[in-house]
Amino acid sequence: SLPEPDAQASDLARARDAQLTKPPGALGRLEDLAIWYAGWRGQPRPRLDRPQVVIFAGNHGVVAQGVSAFPPEVTVQMVANFQSGGAAINQLARCFGATLSVVALDLDRPTADFTLAPAMTEADCAAALSAGWQAVDPQADLLVVGEMGIGNTTSAAALACALMGGAPADWVGRGTGLDDAGVARKARVVAAGLGRHHVAARPFEALRCLGGRELAAMTGAIARARTLRIPVLLDGFICTAAAAVLHCARPGALDHCLAGHVSQEPGHARLLERLGKAPLLSLGLRLGEGSGAALAIGIVQGAVACHSGMATFAEAGVAGA
């Protein structure tokens, strides 16, 4: 069975929150965040010192269908950019004191075009899940998983549609910058994938047939974080689609996850709603790389800092209401 938050730590954190020098509830969602974090960490007055960001990169055979505004060689070029510190996520990770690692998954061996065959063999999918599982630092106290993979909003849309139902058009968007014709083509590609693979009610089979290595790796990392009781901030549409595999396999499997932000990719808000997750930020990002979730690290740090650092009414000699 999956680890659950420590109820005693949550209760003690809630009791502490009620004694802090502020009107009850005046820190809004920061209070819920701190109590949630305390429960998962098993500490009534937790610290948040070691946030970890991991970026997984993969290539997608489905780009042959013309579903991306960028050429597929950008995946490996961006991995080099991550490694040399030049991408957005490098700046954001540094800004919030997070470690950053990059895991490139067989970039010279794209997945199969899912309109023609399962994206991954069982062995490939298992290897990607395992790569994600292994990438989590057991000493981390907050995890962000991000991705890079030209074509992967198409895989995420197909996966979300398979997991959650609805029409392909509900789940496709502009990705890195498709025009209207490109979006319509993307919806047809998703429909073709769903028509070929019969994955209903088999979330991991949907991941294997329609997803990609970086999606499977994110699924594996998020599952691993649960076993370690490391809270997770979900990033955008692709990350959330990867997480949704776990939710569909087992309701409650994402209780250790919060939505760091809601992206401009229209399927993301829909997917978060289906998962019952209210995003912390809504700033119109649609970059991936874990960028929206990394930005939300600062919010969780602020929440934990207030909870664990503030004086109580008694300590400060402040009169209550």
Next chain:
Amino acid sequence: SLPEPDAQASDLARARDAQLTKPPGALGRLEDLAIWYAGWRGQPRPRLDRPQVVIFAGNHGVVAQGVSAFPPEVTVQMVANFQSGGAAINQLARCFGATLSVVALDLDRPTADFTLAPAMTEADCAAALSAGWQAVDPQADLLVVGEMGIGNTTSAAALACALMGGAPADWVGRGTGLDDAGVARKARVVAAGLGRHHVAARPFEALRCLGGRELAAMTGAIARARTLRIPVLLDGFICTAAAAVLHCARPGALDHCLAGHVSQEPGHARLLERLGKAPLLSLGLRLGEGSGAALAIGIVQGAVACHSGMATFAEAGVAGA
């Protein structure tokens, strides 16, 4: 005339943004934030190293009307809490690397009850404006002004109503925790103040008659920041009401300000809409102390870090769309 952003720096920042290794627009509001910041700082590739938070505290004669859930001695007790590091704003300022100073404004001499007399004499109001003006560090590169003052949501509601029109009920809320009867009483108190003082179209006179020392100090600090081209993050309802004095005195006077967050106090969203400011955060905070704006410092830091730190497509050898 007021300083304006440096158009050349804005243009160069916009040109740089278009070359960074991301799809155009993919960082959403972070891109606009960075360009706005670059313009005000006059630097196409700015740094953000010295954020400053200043908290102003004042006491309010109008508390005699029973408009607060907390007793007035809490103002001075909370000032001591700020000074000893125990309040929410202490934790948030530390979290985002901001300096924090606290300016207590004649706490043993509350303003007059505005239902009976102008809250401040002209000399008192001028002294408070000046205290705010002086409190801004000319070396700061981002400013948050916050407040503490039992009763001051009532002053802010009266001020907002005088500046923006509408009914008192449009501008009053629960403050630190009033019940329905308390909110209704607060609306009557605001109506009484507006009935007594004839301040229409005289924003600084509205501030003097209905505001308070900490509000006037915030007004002065925000005006001073403009002369120094220091960008400002507005906090909650009280801070925004103080800022609105400048807007009403001169449209455009708040172009160097962004709304750090929208609070749970219902008048705040209304006031931000009237000022044309879309908040960066919406997390249900209603604490004051500059807390919501301090949390948003992290967002601006992230935006500036991405803008100034990312590689261009050419530098990184990444193919464009």
